Amino acid sequence: MQFEFPWALGPADGRYVVRAPGASDASHVIVVATLGAPERRWLRGRRGRGEVAPEPDPTPVATSRVTIIDARPADAAEAERWLAAADQETARDGLGDLGRLVRAHRIAAADPGVPLPHLGQALVARVGVGAGEQVADGRWSEARELPLPGSERRPRRSVALRPQERLAALLGGRSRPLACEELALRARHDLDHGQLREAALELRSAFDAALHELPATPQGARLSERLEQLRELAGEVDGLGDAAIAGVLGPDAGETLERALGRLEAALRARTLIETEG
Template sequence: MRPDGPGSAPTHVVVVATLGAEPRRRLRRRSRPRDIAPEPSPTPVETGRVTIVDARPGDGAAAERWLSSAGLEAAQAPLTELTRLVRAHRAASADPGVALPRLSQALVVRVGYGAGEEVADGRWTAARELPPAKESRTARRSSALRPQERLAALLGGRSHQLACEELTLRARHDLDDGQLREAALQLRTAFDAALAELPATAQASQLAQRIEELRSLRAGVAALADDALGGVLGPEATQTLEIAQRRLEAALRARTVAETAQDG
């Protein structure tokens, strides 16, 4: 990984490996359907392993001190590099189905150190397995709204999903990943959709104040989106985008609460 372009020193080396691939290869070789038992065993699946290596050399004593106190924050910077790799793969392959990574999605997260030959093969001299990543504040807020009930309402036709809900989730993903240009452009689209959809819902009268708040924030979001088309947004844009994103999320939660109350 060379963020500063060709000729610059690499900052990280990313090693990608696939584990347990043989059963899947045998499955792909079959060309016709076959009979199976009434209760078949679970099909083995491939597991991916990604090792993100800091390209800067270090001494063993410093590595031991770092490892002794390393927590989940030690995995955040490598996750940024992995996200960069996946975004580049999505663009290079023109495949929108490739999901962006999250620590909470990992089967296991480990940090450690080792010699070059070790880390290139996913091994180490010493390592620690980190506790699972905690859910975000956004996820905890969603849990308070009992998403299982909303899911049942959506599937049962008692509720319908707004386009701005999906667009808001995409903007949140970009913002959390520090992709400010993409977040600004996506958030402007989400705002436009919300300002068209929310006033047309059955809960519009209960959301009047929140809709007016979104209208007041829309100009700032649109200005940042225009700037994003011309180049890279500065870090100072983060606060404006985060505030607008949270208010849009709050409006959508309020709509869900009002809808649930009406349904009940």
């Protein structure tokens, strides 16, 4: 599996061995490479130091190429079947391994500014088969590109315009962003990437904020049914937060988190719909 992103991911170029907790054998090897951008000095031409052209050229940026290599051996027939069946779900699984590397780098470097990768941000996603050294160098015996989210079809214009309406309202001071909205987004990102403990803690904070913020909005009276649904789920969400702190999330935690977060997201969408329709 190989991804390219339009920024430097954070971890230094090199090879990183990934093992499951407590395992002795590696599950994957992740190879990070920065694809260099042109140097800026030749772009300035003969202009003096500090001068800027009336229409400056875009600043060149580096991109990152990440290759995730399965450390487990596979015969040719198995590899061919995997390559033929690979889809967006395969890409999401690979991105989970990359997310583990970037999260570990954020913690080790104590740098919250390192962005966590998302499949929709990738320039390209590839799957391929080949020998270990071959794929580590970005070469394959056989490979293909996978479609990225949003590439299959364009959304209806009415759906595509809704975020633009909200954006205009937020920037124009006609709408107020809520803390629970940002917390719900963080919980969704972590839940989609299998980070259940983080998602549980963030969802508990999002619920607490939503149950205080939403009733106080001008749309609160029209959200009474959805708010009651959130109150009914609040106990389960609190329990998941406690279990996350103790490190003992049960096997059904992901399903419960998805259900509770889905209810919160529905309430937030309803609030936006009421607000934009006046």
